[in-house]
Amino acid sequence: MTGLSTRGLWVAVAVLAVVFLGAVWAAGSGPSAGPATATGSVRLGPEPGQDVAGYLASLPAQLPPPGPAVPALVQLARPLSTTGAAAAAAGTQVRTAVFRVPLERVQTALRFEQVTGTGDPAAALGVALGRAAFTADADAGRAARDAAGAATPQARAAFERRAAVAAAEHRALTGPDCACVIALVVTADRAGLDAVAARDAVRAVQAAPPGTTVGELALSPLLPGQTVTASPPPDDGPVP
CATH class of the missing domain: 1.20.5 (Single alpha-helices involved in coiled-coils or other helix-helix interfaces)
Known part of the structure; x- marks a missing residue:
């Protein structure tokens, strides 16, 4: 045959x-x-291009009934330090932190880091911040190596920009009191989520259905600067 x-x-x-x-x-x-998504089967966060006002208006109906504790995505009104983020999530168990360094008209990575420990929440977030900084440094090195081996000037320029962005992220993430937490995944019951949603630093809380585990979540948090649609931010600014 x-x-x-x-x-x-x-x-x-x-x-x-x-x-x-x-x-x-x-x-x-x-x-x-553009922003990455932590993949799973239960999406929390707006769909790409979704109308922000409509998305926010849909969230109260998704809060759980009194009783069960569920995972929820806490989306912040502005980037916070680890101390500020811990205060915003007080009364809940913080499971994941989403870090993003805000740079004007520059797309920076969403960095999803697990938060462990049952002691000081701010300290636990600080450990997660250190891991995010380590990853940014590794990204910068990898992009620099890719630039050195690029086949065309256009590819080299793209990799060099990636390396510069990641290096700028690393500097910010390792700087004093970096305001770079934009979202958290927490576990709490209805009363705890209502308390978090009422805080000034919190823009929105989206709860997963009861019975959902943190490992099943697909996270795509609303960025603080997204006010009309959940569209990618511009990426035409200079890298500091």
């Missing part, structure tokens, strides 16, 4: 699909590609 068998054809197709998806991920990763 000439050619591939039916089984062989399916294997070849599967391999090509994996390669293609890996290439798409690599092309879209990095600070210049």
